[in-house]
Amino acid sequence: xxxxxxxxxxxxxxxxxxxxxxxxxxxxxxxxxxxxxxxxxxxxxxxxxxxxxxxxxxxxxxxxxxxxxxxxxxxxxxxxxxxxxxxxxxxxxxxxxxxxxxxxxxxxxxxxxxxxxxxxxxxxxxxxxxxxxxxxxxxxxxxxxxxxxxxxxxxxxxxxxxxxxxxxxxxxxxxxxxxxxxxxxxxxxxxxxxxxxxxxxxxxxxxxxxxxxxxxxxxxxxxxxxxxxxxxxxxxxxxxxxxxxxxxxxxxxxxxxxxxxxxxxxxxxxxxxxxxxxxxxxxxxxxxxxxxxxxxxxxxxxxxxxxxxxxxxxxxxxxxxxxxxxxxxxxxxxxxxxxxxxxxxxxxxxxxxxxxxxxxxxxxxxxxxxxxxxxxxxxxxxxxxxxxxxxxxxxxxxxxxxxxxxxxxxxxxxxxxxxxxx
Amino acid sequence: xxxxxxxxxxxxxxxxxxxxxxxxxxxxxxxxxxxxxxxxxxxxxxxxxxxxxxxxxxxxxxxxxxxxxxxxxxxxxxxxxxxxxxxxxxxxxxxxxxxxxxxxxxxxxxxxxxxxxxxxxxxxxxxxxxxxxxxxxxxxxxxxxxxxxxxxxxxxxxxxxxxxxxxxxxxxxxxxxxxxxxxxxxxxxxxxxxxxxxxxxxxxxxxxxxxxxxxxxxxxxxxxxxxxxxxxxxxxxxxxxxxxxxxxxxxxxxxxxxxxxxxxxxxxxxxxxxxxxxxxxxxxxxxxxxxxxxxxxxxxxxxxxxxxxxxxxxxxxxxxxxxxxxxxxxxxxxxxxxxxxxxxxxxxxxxxxxxxxxxxxxxxxxxxxxxxxxxxxxxxxxxxxxxxxxxxxxxxxxxxxxxxxxxxxxxxxxxxxxxxxxxx
Numbered sequence: 001x002x003x004x005x006x007x008x009x010x011x012x013x014x015x016x017x018x019x020x021x022x023x024x025x026x027x028x029x030x031x032x033x034x035x036x037x038x039x040x041x042x043x044x045x046x047x048x049x050x051x052x053x054x055x056x057x058x059x060x061x062x063x064x065x066x067x068x069x070x071x072x073x074x075x076x077x078x079x080x081x082x083x084x085x086x087x088x089x090x091x092x093x094x095x096x097x098x099x100x101x102x103x104x105x106x107x108x109x110x111x112x113x114x115x116x117x118x119x120x121x122x123x124x125x126x127x128x129x130x131x132x133x134x135x136x137x138x139x140x141x142x143x144x145x146x147x148x149x150x151x152x153x154x155x156x157x158x159x160x161x162x163x164x165x166x167x168x169x170x171x172x173x174x175x176x177x178x179x180x181x182x183x184x185x186x187x188x189x190x191x192x193x194x195x196x197x198x199x200x201x202x203x204x205x206x207x208x209x210x211x212x213x214x215x216x217x218x219x220x221x222x223x224x225x226x227x228x229x230x231x232x233x234x235x236x237x238x239x240x241x242x243x244x245x246x247x248x249x250x251x252x253x254x255x256x257x258x259x260x261x262x263x264x265x266x267x268x269x270x271x272x273x274x275x276x277x278x279x280x281x282x283x284x285x286x287x288x289x290x291x292x293x294x295x296x297x298x299x300x301x302x303x304x305x306x307x308x309x310x311x312x313x314x315x316x317x318x319x320x321x322x323x324x325x326x327x328x329x330x331x332x333x334x335x336x337x338x339x340x341x342x343x344x345x346x347x348x349x350x351x352x353x354x355x356x357x358x359x360x361x362x363x364x365x366x367x368x369x370x371x372x373x374x375x376x377x378x379x380x381x382x383x384x385x386x387x388x389x390x391x392x393x394x395x396x397x398x399x400x401x402x403x404x405x406x407x408x409x410x411x412x413x414x415x416x417x418x419x420x421x422x
Numbered sequence: 423x424x425x426x427x428x429x430x431x432x433x434x435x436x437x438x439x440x441x442x443x444x445x446x447x448x449x450x451x452x453x454x455x456x457x458x459x460x461x462x463x464x465x466x467x468x469x470x471x472x473x474x475x476x477x478x479x480x481x482x483x484x485x486x487x488x489x490x491x492x493x494x495x496x497x498x499x500x501x502x503x504x505x506x507x508x509x510x511x512x513x514x515x516x517x518x519x520x521x522x523x524x525x526x527x528x529x530x531x532x533x534x535x536x537x538x539x540x541x542x543x544x545x546x547x548x549x550x551x552x553x554x555x556x557x558x559x560x561x562x563x564x565x566x567x568x569x570x571x572x573x574x575x576x577x578x579x580x581x582x583x584x585x586x587x588x589x590x591x592x593x594x595x596x597x598x599x600x601x602x603x604x605x606x607x608x609x610x611x612x613x614x615x616x617x618x619x620x621x622x623x624x625x626x627x628x629x630x631x632x633x634x635x636x637x638x639x640x641x642x643x644x645x646x647x648x649x650x651x652x653x654x655x656x657x658x659x660x661x662x663x664x665x666x667x668x669x670x671x672x673x674x675x676x677x678x679x680x681x682x683x684x685x686x687x688x689x690x691x692x693x694x695x696x697x698x699x700x701x702x703x704x705x706x707x708x709x710x711x712x713x714x715x716x717x718x719x720x721x722x723x724x725x726x727x728x729x730x731x732x733x734x735x736x737x738x739x740x741x742x743x744x745x746x747x748x749x750x751x752x753x754x755x756x757x758x759x760x761x762x763x764x765x766x767x768x769x770x771x772x773x774x775x776x777x778x779x780x781x782x783x784x785x786x787x788x789x790x791x792x793x794x795x796x797x798x799x800x801x802x803x804x805x806x807x808x809x810x811x812x813x814x815x816x817x818x819x820x821x822x823x824x825x826x827x828x829x830x831x832x833x834x835x836x837x838x839x840x841x842x843x844x845x846x
Binding site: 058069086126278279298301302315 | 446447449450451452455458477479487488489493494497498501506507508509510511512513546547549550553557562577580581583584585691695696697698699700713715716717719720722723724726727728729730731732733734735736
């Protein structure tokens with residue numbers, strides 16, 4: 001061993017090295033990439049020294065002191081786990097227990113689909129990972145298909161399907177004039193799409209608009225999807241976080257399931273369990289029968305293997321511990337409701353403040369919209385003014401993360417918004 | 423809210439393609455992953471004498487998985503720290519972790535690091551680092567051929583193909599000598615087109631355990647640089663092969679020392695026992711700091727649509743250990759103990775075969791290095807050993823030495839002896 005190291009040291013000291021020095025970089029033509037429009041906001045916020053700064057950019061929950069939160073149920077789960085588990089590889093499809101609990105949450109505790117083992121499901125790297133795995137699966141097994149994406153949507157959706165090489169089309173969703181849903185155009189787009197098209201739907205708390213179809217509207221959409229034979233893929237990143245009630249937030253999915261759709265679904269535990277950095281999620285695809293679900297699951301695993309081999313164990317353990325223990329699960333339900341309630345409270349506070357300031361504009365949408373984000377009423381130029389003059393950070397599309405609003409900063413925020421919009 | 427009519431309340435129109443069928447109705451079940459499938463088969467076997475020599479996960483002398491003491495300590499520190507939150511990491515991962523990982527593989531005094539010429543991003547273990555690197559290359563590099571050794575880890579070709587690269591092979595293993603086919607390697611890399619990417623196992627080649635000597639590495643380096651090929655290192659066993667972190671990184675370091683560019687994928691699965699936490703790093707060594715900065719920005723665009731940002735838990739454990747002098751030292755001791763146990767298993771198996779008079783030259787068992795031994799057994803012999811002796815291994819004849827213990831070596835030796843004498 002000693003002589004091997006000595007030889008190496010000798011080699012490292014050599015000056016005339018064949019070839020390497022005379023070459024230029026392979027990467028001279030690599031352009032600097034634009035900052036991620038969402039995550040870049042927090043970077044800029046952190047760099048700002050102003051004491052008044054407010055971060056309403058990224059959708060990560062903050063308490064009323066503007067601090068990130070680790071849920072009590074999660075802390076307790078971690079205490080129970082720590083020191084006890086080995087760190088062996090999970091199977092490619094991830095933690096079977098975690099996936100079981102995820103499915104119960106999305107499909108219902110007593111779902112027939114679960115009993116009949118008709119759902120192919122794997123643990124995924126949060127919502128992003130679940131969407132990407134589905135996009136790769138779609139590309140491999142329906143190579144001629146496209147994905148219909150709502151306008152607007154979470155910016156990363158476009159990146160995901162693009163990197164999976166699935167062509168994209170859009171469908172109408174947001175209605176700027178009313179700051180609500182453009183239902184008529186949405187239904188037109190659904191009808192005009194070729195039969196059997198793949199659609200991306202936000203199950204609840206649409207990101208970035210906070211505009212969700214009503215229950216009646218979901219029923220109509222589902223009906224039309226049935227006529228057209230469309231494939232509904234639900235991205236559910238906010239279950240529990242929208243209304244405070246996970247069952248209620250899964251309503252759209254349940255309607256589609258009742259109507260017999262064989263849906264796909266991406267679930268994330270980033271927000272509703274505050275497990276952001278743990279990257280825990282689930283991808284599920286409803287199949288005709290158990291045999292098909294085994295086949296589909298095996299193919300999903302084949303896509304996971306060359307991406308990361310098997311998913312991370314820690315976050316999955318936390319989810320399993322929390323959802324698998326009735327006491328911890330109840331605690332979680334309370335804490336989720338607490339987070340949702342605080343956000344709903346901030347919506348009312350922001351709207352009241354703006355109205356009290358005498359703004360002539362309508363701010364109704366702030367309380368009509370649901371979930372983490374508030375959208376509309378701000379142009380990119382106004383957003384720039386908010387950042388440059390008031391040190392308020394949000395994405396340039398005017399999306400405000402209500403989770404970043406507190407009783408301490410809501411008046412400041414309202415005032416600033418009023419200033420740039422009056 | 424259960425469906426009243428499971429046979430669909432609404433009839434789809436006659437023009438719908440599948441008339442209510444799943445859009446994925448024609449999907450066939452994929453074959454089991456050849457490596458991970460071994461453990462699946464092992465778990466199904468009810469025999470009390472079964473032995474799992476499939477996947478490369480370390481086992482103690484008692485056949486148990488091992489969590490390093492220093493890892494448990496780091497875990498405790500983390501769980502007891504009330505200030506710790508679970509926020510998203512940046513796309514590139516935990517900054518401390520990245521810096522420390524680069525130092526680990528390139529050496530703390532590496533000029534490339536000191537000159538800020540290294541772009542490092544946290545990724546999901548070795549697999550994730552390879553995939554991110556490969557996707558970056560597919561997007562930004564002018565050549566999409568990647569030369570990989572014959573044989574290599576089964577997942578390598580899939581990773582590169584999925585990323586959009588085109589795998590080609592260079593000769594590596596010589597079945598006659600059960601060692602390196604150095605002539606074949608040099609010939610094949612010499613005839614590679616200029617600029618082609620070359621995958622190199624930094625140490626403890628998987629599955630063969632056959633590594634180039636120091637002198638051979640220098641020749642490889644000269645050839646690669648003179649042909650303008652781009653080296654991409656897969657370092658999954660640093661410290662695990664010889665027991666020395668520095669020695670196991672020499673191959674990478676001689677390349678970085680010549681001032682040229684390269685990629686390096688690191689995994690902490692084996693050397694820190696963090697398998698399921700999926701901790702790794704991809705580093706791209708560039709000619710200048712400006713280039714490194716642009717490269718890092720583009721790596722983010724690869725990562726964001728894949729999983730947005732990497733998992734925090736495992737990387738926090740690694741950073742905690744690497745930045746603390748005492749914990750680092752404790753780690754190197756535990757790491758050397760794992761490597762030593764494996765080296766001892768090699769010797770014991772060799773001795774057991776010699777004692778049985780098993781026909782053939784089995785010296786490759788002690789010449790090969792790292793977790794795996796490429797036994798040279800053929801698929802029939804392997805199948806025989808599984809059926810008659812309940813020994814589970816991949817069909818290419820690769821055995822994980824980490825799965826052996828003093829207690830089980832005799833059983834394996836018996837099985838090999840029987841296979842070699844009964845099946846040719």
